[in-house]
Amino acid sequence: MILNFFKMNGAGNDFVVIDNRNLDTNLDTDTIAALCDRHRGIGADGLLAVEPAENGADYKFRYYNADGGEAEMCGNGARCFGRFTAHLTDEVKESVTFETIAGTLTAEMVGHDVRIAMSDPFDLEMDTDVKVSGLDSAVHFINTGVPHAVAIVDNLPELDVVHCGAAIRYHDRFAPKGTNANFFQVIAPDHIAIRTYERGVEGETLACGTGMCACALIHHLTTGAPSPIKVDVAGGDTLEIGFVSDGNGGFTDVTLSGPADFVFEGKIDLGE
C-alpha cells in the first residue's frame, strides 16, 4: 500500500500528517512507530490523522506519539492540524474546529501563526512531593489536554532533561499512564524558557505545546504573572500562551499561539 503524507512542524515538534477523511487507512502501532523512526522511516515526533467529525465539528483529530501509542491531544500538532485542514477545501479557511479526546478545539489562522483555543486544564497539584536525583525543585502537575509534570529550575541550559525527565515520566506517582515532564526557567516576569521530555517520544523534543501551556499556568500560579506569557522553546521559537485565571488554580480560555509549517509532501510504500 502506498501512503500519501505531508510532513509538518510546529516550532520544531514534527509530524507526519495524513488525510484519512474516508477512513481507508488503518495504521497499526508498529507501522506508526516505523513511519516516525528517524533512521528507517520518515522521522517524526508523532503522526496526525484527519478523520471525519462525529459530533458536529469540522474534523476529528487523531494523534499518535512516535512509539505508535495514541494520545489525547498535542498542542503543536493541533496547530499543524489546523493549518492542514484549513487548506483541505477549495476556499482556505480562517478557522477550523476539531474533536480531540481532550474536547473540541478551535484553530484560528493568525498570519504565520495558528492560535488554538485549548480545553480547560484540570488535575492541578502544586508540589506533588515527587523527588528525582539531579533535580532540586518541586514537581508540580497539571493536565492541559495531556498530563504534564512541571519543575521550575535556574539551570535550564545545563539540566540533564533526559535523565530527570525519564525519572519523572516513569515515577510511581504518575503510573500507569505516565506523564510528560517540563522544566522551565524565568527570563522576565512575562517570559519563560522551557525544555520538555515527552512521553511516547521518550526523549527531549524541540517544543511541546501542551507543555508550554502547563508551564505558563504554573508560572502564573507561582509568581502572579498575568496573561499572556511568552515561552521560548528548545527549537528557538517564542510562542505565546493566553489564559483567564480564577485566582484559585482554575483556568479558562487558554490559548496557544505559534507557527505551524508545511515541510514537504511524499509517498511511502508500506509494503502491505
Ligand SMILES: N[C@@H](CCC[C@H](N)C(=O)O)C(=O)O
Ligand atoms: N507534542 C505534544 C504532546 C504530544 C503528546 C504527549 N507526548 C503525550 O503522550 O502526552 C504537544 O505539543 O502538546
